[in-house]
Amino acid sequence: MAKSCAACTTARAVLRRPKTGEPYCRECFFAAFENEVHQTIVENRLFKRGDRVAIGASGGKDSTVLASIMKTLNDRHDYGLDLFLLSVDEGISGYRDDSLETVKANRDEYGIPLKIVSYAELYGWSMDQIVETVGRKNNCTFCGVFRRQALDRGAALLKADHIVTGHNADDIAETVLMNLLRGDTPRLQRCAAIATTADESVPRSKPFKYTYEKEIVMYAYFKKLLYFSTECIYSPNAYRGYARTFLKDLEAVRPRAILDIIHSGEAYEACTRCGYMASHTVCKACVLLEGLNKGQPKLSVGGASQRRQLAALEAPASPARATPAAGASAS
Numbered sequence: 499m500a501k502s503c504a505a506c507t508t509a510r511a512v513l514r515r516p517k518t519g520e521p522y523c524r525e526c527f528f529a530a531f532e533n534e535v536h537q538t539i540v541e542n543r544l545f546k547r548g549d550r551v552a553i554g555a556s557g558g559k560d561s562t563v564l565a566s567i568m569k570t571l572n573d574r575h576d577y578g579l580d581l582f583l584l585s586v587d588e589g590i591s592g593y594r595d596d597s598l599e600t601v602k603a604n605r606d607e608y609g610i611p612l613k614i615v616s617y618a619e620l621y622g623w624s625m626d627q628i629v630e631t632v633g634r635k636n637n638c639t640f641c642g643v644f645r646r647q648a649l650d651r652g653a654a655l656l657k658a659d660h661i662v663t664g665h666n667a668d669d670i671a672e673t674v675l676m677n678l679l680r681g682d683t684p685r686l687q688r689c690a691a692i693a694t695t696a697d698e699s700v701p702r703s704k705p706f707k708y709t710y711e712k713e714i715v716m717y718a719y720f721k722k723l724l725y726f727s728t729e730c731i732y733s734p735n736a737y738r739g740y741a742r743t744f745l746k747d748l749e750a751v752r753p754r755a756i757l758d759i760i761h762s763g764e765a766y767e768a769c770t771r772c773g774y775m776a777s778h779t780v781c782k783a784c785v786l787l788e789g790l791n792k793g794q795p796k797l798s799v800g801g802a803s804q805r806r807q808l809a810a811l812e813a814p815a816s817p818a819r820a821t822p823a824a825g826a827s828a829s
């Protein structure tokens with residue numbers, strides 16, 4: 499017997515939500531999907547009214563769904579944003595030239611202006627030429643670094659206040675895993691952040707940070723969105739491939755694994771004093787040192803929480819405890 503939708507309980511379910519495993523009808527799935535992205539945008543205060551927002555548009559599923567949903571939410575909730583599509587043409591024949599045709603079709607369908615910047619015009623080198631020179635092994639490094647800057651330069655031409663990209667929950671969890679496997683702990687929290695701002699670059703954010711890739715594909719499918727699905731011909735990123743397979747295996751057993759990994763990245767903190775990894779704003783070594791340096795080592799090794807220990811150590815010394823130092827200077 500056909501199941502009914504877990505949300506409206508009346509319509510017939512046509513899908514099972516990958517994130518929760520619940521049966522949903524089409525309309526309730528659209529509503530839940532759109533509402534979750536809206537919540538992410540509002541709770542993280544990603545934009546302010548009047549912002550000019552450049553949507554990094556590659557023609558792939560993520561950025562195509564992002565463009566569609568940014569338009570839907572901007573209209574529905576009156577965000578007051580000026581939206582633009584921004585595409586980087588890396589100069590990869592048989593790949594980017596075809597995907598840019600998809601972006602142009604999306605420009606016409608959504609009525610969002612499109613700006614294309616190319617590696618050839620910005621750097622004097624296309625990726626095809628770079629690969630001819632450096633080979634296929636390290637070409638992704640060139641492409642990644644150049645794309646980051648190209649998006650900034652394109653956003654500057656558009657006078658954009660903000661760039662959004664289609665990075666989804668799976669992409670972010672994969673990056674957290676890769677940084678963990680490489681022992682690159684300083685990057686853990688940064689790669690899991692929803693918004694980033696580097697000096698002199700345009701602020702960026704990822705409205706799909708908590709959106710599952712499988713749900714993006716479902717949304718595109720049921721909305722009949724047009725996207726380009728070929729993988730880059732130059733990107734045999736084997737390491738990410740293993741992280742991806744591992745993540746998919748985890749997801750199959752426990753769908754929440756994707757969110758849990760993102761939360762692990764978010765929860766990682768670097769000590770605000772010495773930069774070493776910490777589970778609090780200040781690491782245990784700094785708390786112990788503070789105790790030693792203040793002549794109260796026992797305060798920092800007791801059973802109290804690290805926050806309370808630090809607060810106690812940072813509190814102005816009581817008159818009784820101040821006596822030895824005061825006595826020393828008086829004598």
Ligand SMILES: Nc1ncnc2c1ncn2[C@@H]1O[C@H](COP(=O)(O)OP(=O)(O)OP(=O)(O)O)[C@@H](O)[C@H]1O
Nearest residue numbers: 554555556558559560561562584585586663664665
């Ligand atoms: N050539 C490009 N021009 C503009 N934005 C890009 C380009 N390539 C990537 N991006 C942005 O970076 C995001 C992540 O890129 P990635 O290469 O991981 O692609 P993806 O996961 O296949 O996403 P998509 O499905 O949108 O192509 C994209 O969703 C898009 O917002």
